[in-house]
Amino acid sequence: MTLRNFKSSAPTMHSVAEAAGVSVSTVSRVVRGHVDVGEASRARVQAVIEELGYRPSPIARALVSGHSMTIGLLVSDIANPFYPQLAKSVERAARKHGYALVICNTEDDPRETKKHVEMLEDLRVGGIVQASGGADDQALLKQVRDRVPVVFTNRRPSVEPSNYVVADNAGGAVALTEHLLEQGHLRIGFVAGPEFASNAAERLKGFRSAIESRESRGQGLLHAGSFSMESGRIAVQDWWDEGRLPTAIIGVNDLVAVGVLEQLMILGLKVPDDVAVAGFDDIELVGSKLLSLTSVRQDIEQMGIEAVKMLVRLLHSESRVAGVRKIIRAQVIVRGSTSYRLTALDQIRPRGRGVGSQL
Amino acid sequence: MTLRNFKSSAPTMHSVAEAAGVSVSTVSRVVRGHVDVGEASRARVQAVIEELGYRPSPIARALVSGHSMTIGLLVSDIANPFYPQLAKSVERAARKHGYALVICNTEDDPRETKKHVEMLEDLRVGGIVQASGGADDQALLKQVRDRVPVVFTNRRPSVEPSNYVVADNAGGAVALTEHLLEQGHLRIGFVAGPEFASNAAERLKGFRSAIESRESRGQGLLHAGSFSMESGRIAVQDWWDEGRLPTAIIGVNDLVAVGVLEQLMILGLKVPDDVAVAGFDDIELVGSKLLSLTSVRQDIEQMGIEAVKMLVRLLHSESRVAGVRKIIRAQVIVRGSTSYRLTALDQIRPRGRGVGSQL
DNA sequence: GTGAAAGCGCTAACAT
DNA sequence: ATGTTAGCGCTTTCAC
Numbered sequence: 001m002t003l004r005n006f007k008s009s010a011p012t013m014h015s016v017a018e019a020a021g022v023s024v025s026t027v028s029r030v031v032r033g034h035v036d037v038g039e040a041s042r043a044r045v046q047a048v049i050e051e052l053g054y055r056p057s058p059i060a061r062a063l064v065s066g067h068s069m070t071i072g073l074l075v076s077d078i079a080n081p082f083y084p085q086l087a088k089s090v091e092r093a094a095r096k097h098g099y100a101l102v103i104c105n106t107e108d109d110p111r112e113t114k115k116h117v118e119m120l121e122d123l124r125v126g127g128i129v130q131a132s133g134g135a136d137d138q139a140l141l142k143q144v145r146d147r148v149p150v151v152f153t154n155r156r157p158s159v160e161p162s163n164y165v166v167a168d169n170a171g172g173a174v175a176l177t178e179h180l181l182e183q184g185h186l187r188i189g190f191v192a193g194p195e196f197a198s199n200a201a202e203r204l205k206g207f208r209s210a211i212e213s214r215e216s217r218g219q220g221l222l223h224a225g226s227f228s229m230e231s232g233r234i235a236v237q238d239w240w241d242e243g244r245l246p247t248a249i250i251g252v253n254d255l256v257a258v259g260v261l262e263q264l265m266i267l268g269l270k271v272p273d274d275v276a277v278a279g280f281d282d283i284e285l286v287g288s289k290l291l292s293l294t295s296v297r298q299d300i301e302q303m304g305i306e307a308v309k310m311l312v313r314l315l316h317s318e319s320r321v322a323g324v325r326k327i328i329r330a331q332v333i334v335r336g337s338t339s340y341r342l343t344a345l346d347q348i349r350p351r352g353r354g355v356g357s358q359l
Numbered sequence: 360m361t362l363r364n365f366k367s368s369a370p371t372m373h374s375v376a377e378a379a380g381v382s383v384s385t386v387s388r389v390v391r392g393h394v395d396v397g398e399a400s401r402a403r404v405q406a407v408i409e410e411l412g413y414r415p416s417p418i419a420r421a422l423v424s425g426h427s428m429t430i431g432l433l434v435s436d437i438a439n440p441f442y443p444q445l446a447k448s449v450e451r452a453a454r455k456h457g458y459a460l461v462i463c464n465t466e467d468d469p470r471e472t473k474k475h476v477e478m479l480e481d482l483r484v485g486g487i488v489q490a491s492g493g494a495d496d497q498a499l500l501k502q503v504r505d506r507v508p509v510v511f512t513n514r515r516p517s518v519e520p521s522n523y524v525v526a527d528n529a530g531g532a533v534a535l536t537e538h539l540l541e542q543g544h545l546r547i548g549f550v551a552g553p554e555f556a557s558n559a560a561e562r563l564k565g566f567r568s569a570i571e572s573r574e575s576r577g578q579g580l581l582h583a584g585s586f587s588m589e590s591g592r593i594a595v596q597d598w599w600d601e602g603r604l605p606t607a608i609i610g611v612n613d614l615v616a617v618g619v620l621e622q623l624m625i626l627g628l629k630v631p632d633d634v635a636v637a638g639f640d641d642i643e644l645v646g647s648k649l650l651s652l653t654s655v656r657q658d659i660e661q662m663g664i665e666a667v668k669m670l671v672r673l674l675h676s677e678s679r680v681a682g683v684r685k686i687i688r689a690q691v692i693v694r695g696s697t698s699y700r701l702t703a704l705d706q707i708r709p710r711g712r713g714v715g716s717q718l
Numbered sequence: 719g720t721g722a723a724a725g726c727g728c729t730a731a732c733a734t
Numbered sequence: 735a736t737g738t739t740a741g742c743g744c745t746t747t748c749a750c
Contacts, residue, residue, distance in 0.1 A: 012743055023721045028745060038719055058481050059427065060743035062418045064726045078450075079643070084443045091437075091464060100478060103462055105450060119459060122417050229647070262649045284438070285644065288588065290621045371727055382737045387729065397735055419727035423742045 011052040020048040031056055062124050071099045071311065072120035076108040076132035080227065080255060081283045082300070086131055086154065089304025097312050099126060108194070110136040117143055127311040133157050134196035149314040153307040156198045161323030163314060165306040167298030169199050169280070172330030173206025173250075176278055176296050179332055180248045181210070181218050183339065185276060189221040189246035191235040191256050197227070200252045203280055203296075207250060221246050225256060232259025240267055247275055248338070254279035254286045254295055261291065261337070276338040292336035298328055370411040379407040390415055421483050430458045430670065431479035435467040435491035439586065439614065440642045441659070445490055445513070448663025456671050458485060467553070469495040476502055486670040492516050493555035508673040512666040515557045520682030522673060524665040526657030528558050528639070531689030532565025532609075535637055535655050538691055539607045540569070540577050542698065544635060548580040548605035550594040550615050556586070559611045562639055562655075566609060580605050584615060591618025599626055606634055607697070613638035613645045613654055620650065620696070635697040651695035657687055 013031070017024045022041055029037045030045040037045075048054070062068035071094045075083040091101045102123065104116040113136055120128055127149045130140060137157040144150060152164035180188050190207045193200025204222075211220040223238060225231030232251050236259075239245045251257030257279025264275055271277050279286065282297035306326050314321065372390070376383045381400055388396045389404040396404075407413070421427035430453045434442040450460045461482065463475040472495055479487060486508045489499060496516040503509060511523035539547050549566045552559025563581075570579040582597060584590030591610050595618075598604045610616030616638030623634055630636050638645065641656035665685055673680065 014743075024744080025721060025746085026719085029720090032745085036719055041719080055477065055481055057422075057743050059418055059421045059483060060726090061745080062726095063416075063422050063728085063743080064745045066726080068418065077447075078443045079447050081440060081443075084437045084440075087462075088436075088438050088464065091462075100461065100482075102459065103446075103450075105447065118414065122414055123459075124418060258647065258649065262647050266648055285440075288617065288621050289625055290617065290650065373727075383728080384730085384738080385736060388736085391729090395735060400736080416727050419742090420729080421742095422727080422744090423729045425742080 011054040013054070013056070016045065016048050016052060016054050019052065020045045066124055067126050068124045069099050070123060070125045071101055071308070072116070072123075072125045072128045073101055073103045074106050074113065074116060074128065074130045074132055075103065076106055076227075078103060078105055081285060082154075082253065082255075082281050083131065085283060085300045086304050089301040090129060090308055093305045093308035097308065099308075099312075106132055108132060108134060108196070110134075110139065113140065114143065121148060126315050127151065129153060129307050129311060130157075131155070131307075133198070134194075137162070149311060151307050151311045151314070153303055154199060156202065158198060163310055163322060163324040165303055165310060165326040165328065166199065167303065167328040168330045169202035169296075169298075170206035170209070172280065172296035172298070172332065173203040174210045175330070175332045176250060176280075176294075177207050177210035177218075179294075179334060180250070180276060180278070180338060181216055183248070183276065185246075185248040186217065187219050187221060187244075187246040187248075189223060189235070189239060189249040191223045191225045191232055191249065191251050191260065193225060193227050193231075193252035193256070199280075200227075203252055225252065227253050227255060229255050229259035229262065232256040232261075233263040234259075236260050236263035236267070245269075245275065249275060249277050251277070251279040254281045254283045254293065257293055257295070257337075258286065258291065261293070271337050272340050278332075278338050282333055287333070287335070289336075294335045294338040295333050296330050297333050298330050303328055370413040372413070372415070375404065375407050375411060375413050378411065379404045425483055426485050427483045428458050429482060429484045430460055430667070431475070431482075431484045431487045432460055432462045433465050433472060433475060433487065433489045433491055434462065435465055435586075437462060437464055440644060441513075441612065441614075441640050442490065444642065444659045445663050448660040449488060449667055452664045452667035456667065458667075458671075465491055467491060467493060467555070469493075469498065472499065473502065480507060485674050486510065488512060488666050488670060489516075490514070490666075492557070493553075496521070508670060510666050510670045510673070512662055513558060515561065517557060522669055522681060522683040524662060524669060524685040524687065525558065526662065526687040527689045528561035528655075528657075529565035529568070531639065531655035531657070531691065532562040533569045534689070534691045535609060535639075535653075536566050536569035536577075538653075538693065539609070539635060539637070539697060540575055542607070542635065544605075544607040545576065546578050546580060546603075546605040546607070548582060548594070548598060548608040550582050550584045550591055550608065550610045550619065552584060552586050552590075552611035552615070558639075559586075562611055584611065586612050586614060588614050588618035588621065591615040591620075592622040593618075595619050595622035595626070604628075604634065608634060608636050610636070610638040613640045613642045613652065616652055616654070616696075617645065617650065620652070630696050631699050637691075637697050641692055646692070646694070648695075653694045653697040654692050655689050656692050657689050662687055 013024050013027050017027045026041055027045055030042050073090055087103055094101045106113040130152045131154040133152050133155045138159045156166045157164055192204050211218050223235035249260050251260050257277055260277050269275055278294040280296045282295040286293035286295055372383050372386050376386045385400055386404055389401050432449055446462055453460045465472040489511045490513040492511050492514045497518045515525045516523055551563050570577050582594035608619050610619050616636055619636050628634055637653040639655045641654040645652035645654055
């Protein structure tokens with residue numbers, strides 16, 4: 001009834017304790033589900049918590065414990081459709097484990113990465129999922145030392161030992177290239193990605209090895225590029241200008257492949273009749289009949305789930321094990337862009353070791 | 360040199376103070392750029408900070424100040440291409456003001472929204488950008504009371520007074536419909552979105568008013584739907600089955616329009632010859648020559664920037680003003696899907712009051 | 719089983 | 735201009 005008892009701010013542990021007639025430590029125990037609490041107290045505290053609508057402060061918790069229940073996700077470009085799909089999965093999985101997600105755009109710039117990681121450290125994140133690693137993987141690990149566990153995904157890290165979950169990019173590329181060879185293509189073009197991105201490198205490697213295998217009589221053409229549509233368009237135009245357009249073109253990812261499709265259309269060429277086209281990732285869009293793009297599918301959702309699972313396991317294991325890896329299967333989804341026999345009916349060609357060694 | 364001085368953890372304000380031979384308050388003043396600090400001390404402290412690589416703890420700051428330098432962004436579905444574009448812009452703008460961004464997926468579910476907002480409150484975010492408001496706008500404002508400023512965007516909130524920055528959806532819809540009418544279309548279909556989404560409602564309203572204007576001799580057809588491709592496909596199929604397919608179809612957003620395109624293709628119909636198609640948002644993808652979709656562009660980047668700007672202004676103004684609004688111009692980007700005279704050359708038809716009253 | 723007390727890294731009076 | 739002190743809301747010994 002006193003005037004000074006005016007505080008209308010959010011209930012704290014203190015106010016709960018007061019209202020329940022116990023000490024804050026008891027409330028703390030109840031909140032954390034500790035065992036050493038009498039039934040009577042527990043019930044009373046629970047009731048008060050309910051009544052007051054008390055919610056523990058994650059900030060205070062983070063300050064004292066050194067951990068916020070947060071995970072950081074590093075992506076090069078959230079506007080690239082692949083990443084939102086991954087982010088969605090990671091967010092879901094993280095939340096299932098009680099973690100909130102902070103997404104950071106690195107733009108594949110080491111300085112940006114560094115700044116973001118500093119911020120994540122300051123936020124006392126429980127762990128970091130790096131989905132767009134590159135040349136600075138080493139620096140990242142050095143920066144966080146053993147303070148924050150890191151799981152790489154999408155792109156295999158360039159440093160060992162490290163924890164990662166990536167798709168069998170090379171295997172997928174081999175399967176895809178073989179599919180194209182089987183279709184009778186002899187001149188196959190590959191629009192590559194940036195060299196610092198290991199997924200791009202592995203896809204290229206798989207392509208090369210398939211082309212160079214002794215059963216193959218195919219010839220490979222290469223064009224440098226990035227992960228953008230623009231990159232695909234440029235490659236096609238260049239090849240066209242040089243008068244040596246391949247009869248089949250692989251984009252290092254679906255965005256590039258879409259760029260390829262676009263430029264081919266502009267040139268008045270038919271897909272797959274004149275040129276077959278395929279990509280990687282099987283992002284949602286390209287499965288549409290409008291594009292009907294053959295693509296190497298990596299289960300993006302599974303990748304996100306596994307990455308979080310790995311991170312959480314790392315978090316809970318006191319020993320800072322490093323070197324946990326998991327390989328996700330990659331399978332070729334054959335669609336109209338590489339096979340004109342296909343109309344409504346798409347085929348699936350499984351592939352990849354899909355083993356997942358677990359140290 | 361003592362053994363116990365082993366602590367290798369991150370430098371704190373305390374350790375900086377010690378090393379610089381001053382008190383923590385002085386360090387705090389230096390860090391915050393306070394004026395009342397002697398040149399000598401300031402220099403010494405700066406040097407030590409540099410040397411130790413000290414970074415202030417945002418968590419401790421948040422605990423004492425009640426604010427983390429964070430902004431929450433609520434979106435219905437991060438995998439919908441519109442939102443990553445918005446998120447990117449919001450993140451950039453937020454960071455420019457020193458804020459980090461936390462993205463939350465509400466799935467247009469009030470319960471999810473509520474839970475996420477609770478989390479954001481507990482995180483002591485400086486403000487919230489709600490990009491997917493709906494029936495629960497009222498509840499959201501009630502939940503945060505005056506604790507956290509909220510700016511609505513994309514969808515105009517259903518409650519007044521409130522702060523928002525949205526596009527001139529109705530105006531854009533009118534302009535788009537008029538464009539279709541000018542093209543000679545008399546039966547125009549509109550695939551609507553969920554009723555709780557005001558942007559969808561306003562687009563429909565604009566469509567209706569254009570159709571019903573006295574100059575128009577057009578007839579409007581309506582099909583209920585959501586914001587998904589599926590929604591567009593179903594509408595087309597239904598109309599087709601009923602034998603009353605319009606000669607022009609507007610999707611409530613680009614995703615729906617793409618679904619429309621897809622189903623038309625499956626039915627073997629030509630765009631724009633048999634049916635013209637248009638959408639809203641002008642997301643990056645649909646500008647591609649592959650789709651060449653006519654769309655009502657709202658400057659997504661500008662929308663994000665303005666939303667953050669508004670939020671920051673709200674944050675800095677002690678008075679909790681409510682009722683700040685801004686309307687973004689909407690313009691019809693005419694492409695091949697509604698005009699077969701167009702090939703490489705796209706036209707722009709500006710529209711919208713584009714005023715932006717500013718209370 | 720429960721409480722008292724120290725302290726996480728800061729900011730903000732209030733001294734001086 | 736600078737130092738001292740009291741918290742912010744919690745967890746965590748350590749007593750009892």
